């Protein structure tokens with residue numbers, strides 16, 4: 001895969017720049033991004049891409065932020081404590097749930113995360129987003145693009161990274177902008193300093209080069225090659241419909257197993273808002289839920305470490321800020337047969353934990 005890579009070359013040389021432009025073009029094609037949108041490669045992964053949007057665009061009008069897990073709560077907190085937006089409303093929900101999406105007011109800018117990676121709850125669709133909005137919809141879609149249907153016309157800013165659904169090496173982020181978002185960038189100057197890595201305009205005009213492969217700063221051309229490899233793989237298996245189908249089949253395999261399980265349940269109880277990529281499970285067994293929070297955490301950790309010792313699963317524990325449980329990645333690169341092979345291991349690991357806390361309770 002690396003034989004044509006531009007390793008050791010400048011990203012500003014013709015070969016490096018054309019690789020970057022190829023990432024943009026292939027991404028647009030696979031994702032079906034409207035021709036009127038621009039797509040750029042920007043510093044600092046998805047965090048860089050979404051923060052660049054928040055810092056560059058917000059403040060022209062009131063802002064509504066939807067927050068229902070760790071990352072979306074982080075964007076809400078930055079709007080409040082870093083940007084110090086004066087006219088800000090934050091709509092929150094607990095892990096596994098969504099706030100009432102109809103509370104948002106489309107005369108205001110709206111910031112949200114398509115898929116809450118740390119809770120496994122996603123917005124079910126874009127029906128709640130006004131087609132005739134005057135404001136901007138700004139969406140962190142990093143664990144959704146390439147695995148879920150994204151209604152591009154309803155979104156003005158969409159961000160993601162290379163390492164999520166296509167499983168590349170983490171590096172730069174991607175930012176897609178609608179014509180309305182570009183107009184805002186060219187007509188509104190925020191009352192705050194913007195570091196160079198957030199600047200998308202010069203002299204009141206969009207820096208067109210960013211959206212043609214002229215990155216603001218130096219990318220890893222090894223990571224660029226990996227991003228291209230992922231995109232070519234996506235094309236080879238049938239493009240976006242195939243990617244979405246693979247992720248949905250992974251969720252279905254886990255749904256079938258959960259339906260039979262005496263101990264595991266989905267953190268996102270409502271099926272329409274259940275993620276097919278970051279599939280989060282909680283433990284519903286009363287013998288477990290009656291333990292203290294500390295004991296629950298100890299036993300959940302032992303499930304994770306037993307699975308790791310057996311090399312059945314890695315990094316399967318719930319996100320550090322999320323409720324105790326397990327998180328299984330069901331993105332498009334994951335084979336459903338691997339998910340199916342994992343499920344009996346989960347029962348085994350829970351059985352081991354239950355034996356340990358049953359024993360402790362008897363003592």
Ligand SMILES: Cc1ncc(COP(=O)(O)O)c(C=O)c1O
Pocket residue numbers: 044045046047048071072113115116117118140142143160161
């Ligand atoms: C919803 C969401 N937003 C942002 C991030 C941060 O992404 P990155 O590490 O690409 O900056 C993640 C990472 O998992 C995420 O899931």
